[in-house]
Amino acid sequence: MNTITFLSLLLVSFPEAILVAALGFLLVGLRPWWRDLLIIGVLQAGFAYVIRLLPVPFGLHSIFETFLFILNIRVVTRLPFRIVMLASLLGLIFYGSVETVAIQFLLHVKGFSLTDAWNYTFIRVLYFLPQAFVMLIFIVACKIFNISLIGYSQAYSYSGYLSRKEMQKYLKEEIINKHNIFIFVVVLLPVLLLTILNSAFNAVRLNIFPGEHFIIFNGLMGLFIIVLTVLSTVAVKKIGQHVEKEYEAKRAEENLKQIKQLIDSSRKQRHDFHHQLQTIYGLLEGGYFERARDYIGGVFGDVSKTVDLIKTDNFSVSALLYTKIGLAEARSIEMEINIECSLKEIPLTPRETSSLLGNLIDNALEAVEDKTGDFRQVKVKIAREYGMYIIIISNTGDPIMPEIKDNVFKPDFTTKEGHSGLGLSIIKDIVTKYRGNIEIISDPEETTFAVTIPSKKR
Structure with missing residues (x-):
């Protein structure tokens, strides 16, 4: 496992966590709290540094960082886990999609290899800047046009997004439907899985994924797919129940x-x-x-x-x-x-x-x-x-x-x-x-x- 330098920590991991969390909050209709974002960024950068010091098989560090990222937001914001889960997945999926497209483009334009990006801080920062720019565009667009994937923000907050106090009141009044968010999460999980598998594919192609690590990674992915299949079955049932309730409401x-x-x-x-x-x-x-x-x-x-x-x-x-x-x-x-x-x-x-x-x-x-x-x-x-x-x-x-x-x-x-x-x-x-x-x-x-x-x- 390659380590991460302090410069990479400061210029990549820290802003990366802030951008992902900010976009995730906006997409679920929450107004980002900048003090919380800074704390999340510092903690997540520290987690990334520690994980890369551990003898963790390549590829698994991304999974560990994902779980720690969700836990990080939950502890810092004290929001319900279902909201944190949805915001985290949305932010990570958008960032993973941007990263997948950007890296392939930069590999052809700049002439550097993915191995160079892993081993040299300057190249790693160079690869991160276009991704950060695209994420900033998404964040600004969400702020200007009040873009939200959950429709309660427009009805409750004049500015289009909920403050922490407003959000807690919303949760207390049980306006946010738990079942709807469960369905959101289950639908988004396969996208996150595809993003992780794409990264693993690139690693195998560049021979930076040792064989024994690949076996462990493959086993965990199989377990993840089984769990996802069960959750998807439950989600389909809940969707059917929602459709039936909607039809009853129309009747x-x-x-x-x-x-x-x-x-x-x-x-x-x-x-x-x-x-x-x-x-x-x-x-x-x-x-x-x-x-x-x-x-x-x-x-x-x-x-x-x-x-x-x-x-x-x-x-x-x-x-x-x-x-x-x-x-x-x-x-x-x-x-x-x-x-x-x-x-x-x-x-x-x-x-x-x-x-x-x-x-x-x-x-x-x-x-x-x-x-x-x-x-x-x-x-x-x-x-x-x-x-x-x-x-x-x-x-x-x-x-x-x-x-x-x-x-x-x-x-x-x-x-x-x-x-x-x-x-x-x-x-x-x-x-x-x-x-x-x-x-x-x-x-x-x-x-x-x-x-x-x-x-x-x-």
């Missing part, structure tokens, strides 16, 4: 949208009834009792007709249909509802029932919204045949083109600007869950979505 958002529509419809109806009561009160005050009776009869008749139209033995369906009728009336859309059976045996939960019917009806209302006259019609029919519930929603909007029929149920697919494209995907998931079927029949005159779902008792 909850759709349900909240349905509830908001119900509230808005109720407010409009309350406002309308307020005017009706004022009219009735005026007629009674004026002594026009016959007219008041006729007026009340007309209003009551309209309300009774609507209530009878949507009266079912499933409260969630009744509430939803009542809301949708209000929305259709507000948009001057003719809506026809026909409930031909009991809904007691429908297997869906109230939330799933509202989500299924609500999204189907919303799509139908949106399809005819730009139409005029007789082309603004939506029909809803629910029937039961041979142990199957049949839900048919028809509209007189534009037909669905055959080339996009297979895509309409895919998440995030939409032909309308400003829409999430989740409605039909949610419908498909619910239908699939209960082993049902959904079919689209579309022609220039009418588009129909037909859903069949097995009842509880068949």
